Amino acid sequence: MSKELKVIEIPVGPQHPALHEPIQLKIWVYGEEVVDVKVVAGFNHRGVEWLAERKTWFQNVFMCSRVCGICNTVHGTTCSQCFEDLGNVEVPPRAKYLRVLVNELERIHSHMIILAIMAEAIGFDSLFMLMMRDRERVMYLKELVTGNRVLADYVTIGGVRRDVSKETCDKILKYIDFIEERMKFYKKIWGEDPIVRKRLVDTGRATASQALSHCFVGPMLRGSGVKSDVRRDYPYAAYDEVPFNVITYREGDSWARMMVRVDEIFESINMVRYVIEHLPSGPILPKVVPRKLPAGEGFSKSEAPRGELVYHAISKGGMKPYRLKIRTPSFTNIHNGAFLIKGAHVADVPVIFTSFDPCIACTERVKIIDAKTGKVRIMPFNKLSKLKKL
Amino acid sequence: MSEEKEYPSLKEFFKNIGLEVREVKPRRYQLFVDPDKLPDVVKKLIDAYDGQVYLSTIAAVDFIDEKVFELNYDMSVIPLRCVLILKTRVPRDKPKAPSLVSVLPGARPHEAEVYDLLGIEFEGNPYLEKPFLLPKELANEYPLRKDWKGPGKP
Amino acid sequence: MSILRLLRWGTTRSPWLLHFNTGGCNGCDIEVLAAITPLYDPERLGVKLTPSPRHADILIVTGVVTKKVAERLKRIYDQIPEPKVVIAVGTCAISGGVFRGSYSHAHGVDKVIPVDVYVPGCTPRPDMIIKGIVEAVRILNEKARKIEQEAPVR
Numbered sequence: 001m002s003k004e005l006k007v008i009e010i011p012v013g014p015q016h017p018a019l020h021e022p023i024q025l026k027i028w029v030y031g032e033e034v035v036d037v038k039v040v041a042g043f044n045h046r047g048v049e050w051l052a053e054r055k056t057w058f059q060n061v062f063m064c065s066r067v068c069g070i071c072n073t074v075h076g077t078t079c080s081q082c083f084e085d086l087g088n089v090e091v092p093p094r095a096k097y098l099r100v101l102v103n104e105l106e107r108i109h110s111h112m113i114i115l116a117i118m119a120e121a122i123g124f125d126s127l128f129m130l131m132m133r134d135r136e137r138v139m140y141l142k143e144l145v146t147g148n149r150v151l152a153d154y155v156t157i158g159g160v161r162r163d164v165s166k167e168t169c170d171k172i173l174k175y176i177d178f179i180e181e182r183m184k185f186y187k188k189i190w191g192e193d194p195i196v197r198k199r200l201v202d203t204g205r206a207t208a209s210q211a212l213s214h215c216f217v218g219p220m221l222r223g224s225g226v227k228s229d230v231r232r233d234y235p236y237a238a239y240d241e242v243p244f245n246v247i248t249y250r251e252g253d254s255w256a257r258m259m260v261r262v263d264e265i266f267e268s269i270n271m272v273r274y275v276i277e278h279l280p281s282g283p284i285l286p287k288v289v290p291r292k293l294p295a296g297e298g299f300s301k302s303e304a305p306r307g308e309l310v311y312h313a314i315s316k317g318g319m320k321p322y323r324l325k326i327r328t329p330s331f332t333n334i335h336n337g338a339f340l341i342k343g344a345h346v347a348d349v350p351v352i353f354t355s356f357d358p359c360i361a362c363t364e365r366v367k368i369i370d371a372k373t374g375k376v377r378i379m380p381f382n383k384l385s386k387l388k389k390l
Numbered sequence: 391m392s393e394e395k396e397y398p399s400l401k402e403f404f405k406n407i408g409l410e411v412r413e414v415k416p417r418r419y420q421l422f423v424d425p426d427k428l429p430d431v432v433k434k435l436i437d438a439y440d441g442q443v444y445l446s447t448i449a450a451v452d453f454i455d456e457k458v459f460e461l462n463y464d465m466s467v468i469p470l471r472c473v474l475i476l477k478t479r480v481p482r483d484k485p486k487a488p489s490l491v492s493v494l495p496g497a498r499p500h501e502a503e504v505y506d507l508l509g510i511e512f513e514g515n516p517y518l519e520k521p522f523l524l525p526k527e528l529a530n531e532y533p534l535r536k537d538w539k540g541p542g543k544p
Numbered sequence: 545m546s547i548l549r550l551l552r553w554g555t556t557r558s559p560w561l562l563h564f565n566t567g568g569c570n571g572c573d574i575e576v577l578a579a580i581t582p583l584y585d586p587e588r589l590g591v592k593l594t595p596s597p598r599h600a601d602i603l604i605v606t607g608v609v610t611k612k613v614a615e616r617l618k619r620i621y622d623q624i625p626e627p628k629v630v631i632a633v634g635t636c637a638i639s640g641g642v643f644r645g646s647y648s649h650a651h652g653v654d655k656v657i658p659v660d661v662y663v664p665g666c667t668p669r670p671d672m673i674i675k676g677i678v679e680a681v682r683i684l685n686e687k688a689r690k691i692e693q694e695a696p697v698r
Contacts (some may be wrong), residue, residue, distance in 0.1 A: 042523040047646035069571020104684040215496025233471040327447035335499035529571035
């Protein structure tokens with residue numbers, strides 16, 4: 001049977017403001033099926049590593065928090081840990097526990113936002129609105145602890161900048177119970193609803209050996225059955241004392257990756273409770289924090305909501321680093337994961353791409369190049385996801 | 391990939407292939423390798439640990455005083471729960487290194503980024519292109535080299 | 545009632561927004577997204593998000609304008625029909641913010657397209673963004689009235 005070629009018409013432009021990291025996907029289609037994919041990146045290249053060589057150590061902690069706004073406390077934590085590793089600075093135990101608290105709150109809000117965006121991408125608008133409304137409680141908790149909703153600037157070299165009071169701890173425990181109740185309701189929808197399952201199951205399947213040889217990280221790796229988590233394997237801050245489980249699912253498709261995130265929210269809620277109940281007393285900063293760091297090499301890894309985050313710093317002594325290398329998880333996941341889109345239908349492209357959690361759901365534009373006629377059409381993402389009729 | 395299988399420690403594995411690895415900090419190992427031997431060492435590492443090895447990043451540094459580029463391959467070995475940093479050096483006037491894409495396909499974007507920002511060519515990688523991340527005006531420039539004078543003014 | 549008066553009533557009673565990220569950290573984007581959720585509820589003001597520039601009245605720009613994206617920003621601005629208003633949200637969109645001095649941007653949105661409303665902050669709260677939208681609607685009303693008065697046919 002000959003395939004009927006469809007050339008799809010769409011206006012140019014950024015799609016639903018639900019997060020954008022402007023990135024371009026070029027897809028070659030044969031009818032409805034995708035034959036080849038190319039990722040064009042660089043719209044977001046701000047020259048952070050070049051700027052880092054020209055700013056002092058403390059200025060760098062502020063700038064590196066702004067590499068990603070959604071997981072900014074994790075960037076701040078890793079950057080501080082890298083410089084502490086270089087300068088052999090000791091962090092007091094109370095500061096370590098507070099760093100874990102803020103990182104886990106970050107993980108909860110980040111996973112909730114990508115679940116909401118996935119709901120939007122498959123057309124389930126009311127779930128999107130409900131999850132965003134419940135996420136506002138987490139932003140309120142972040143504001144209580146750090147002073148700002150999104151960009152916390154909470155972690156610094158040697159410790160943290162603000163302490164938590166007894167009233168804040170009580171409020172956190174009260175709101176966390178509410179969020180857990182709501183998440184039980186959402187877990188039933190993501191796990192059992194037939195429409196959600198029909199859109200997500202069997203799209204973008206990756207086996208465990210493919211995931212490892214293509215160097216996936218984070219929930220993408222754990223969704224294919226590989227048990228690897230930086231918090232367990234290379235513990236930092238207080239993660240060697242706080243108990244938690246590493247979540248894996250065997251299926252390797254988009255549904256498995258989203259379910260890993262749903263279950264990780266429950267683990268994070270338990271970790272927040274443990275931290276609040278076992279918070280040690282003491283100072284939050286050491287007595288002396290050096291302004292100049294010695295020559296050497298600093299390395300630090302952590303588990304951001306999207307995967308493994310690596311900071312590698314080289315210093316020749318003095319006020320500024322000689323070289324700072326930052327590897328964000330989305331860089332690896334997006335470029336190496338693009339091959340999963342081959343063989344899928346055009347309407348599955350936003351679903352698969354959103355399941356990578358591309359630090360904010362995706363592309364400004366998708367270029368569709370029809371293989372036979374060579375015609376090029378451009379389409380925003382939310383129009384793409386509405387193509388498939390159930 | 392069973393978790394009960396016994397894997398050799400990194401010191402034993404490297405002793406078997408004739409190299410010596412140092413533990414610089416708890417669970418962080420470091421080793422200097424010649425650039426030509428690198429793909430071979432990585433292939434043996436992947437086979438010894440059943441593929442449970444991945445590359446985190448390639449951190450490339452320009453040591454302009456010593457006239458070398460140093461490449462740090464940050465790798466992670468999952469069954470041993472440790473980090474291995476493989477270091478190589480290539481001369482600054484002939485920046486060529488062998489590519490790992492045939493052994494570990496996930497190294498592709500990291501090599502493309504190093505090629506774009508520092509100009510080190512990875513032989514055997516067909517996906518290198520300029521510009522990858524940089525804007526079109528800087529297509530022939532290498533911003534992370536220490537002797538680059540660019541339009542930025544922080 | 546003339547047709548232009550009707551159009552002005554329509555656009556100012558229900559302005560449609562278009563959001564474009566020009567390469568920022570996404571902090572301002574999630575605050576723009578939070579500003580359309582039930583807690584702040586701008587739909588009671590008639591505000592709706594649209595994916596296409598041809599249907600929009602207000603353009604919200606976030607992020608540092610990188611050189612690669614500046615050309616697309618100009619193209620999108622040209623595609624929005626008159627009367628239109630541009631809001632620059634966040635310190636990065638106004639002046640480059642913390643990344644000031646890098647080689648890969650045109651610092652600030654107003655170096656590429658004319659801006660009417662500035663909302664500073666890193667990141668600004670959703671309430672401030674809604675205040676910016678209300679201010680933009682007022683400016684939109686004035687622009688629409690000017691078009692109506694200068695029209696040759698009523």
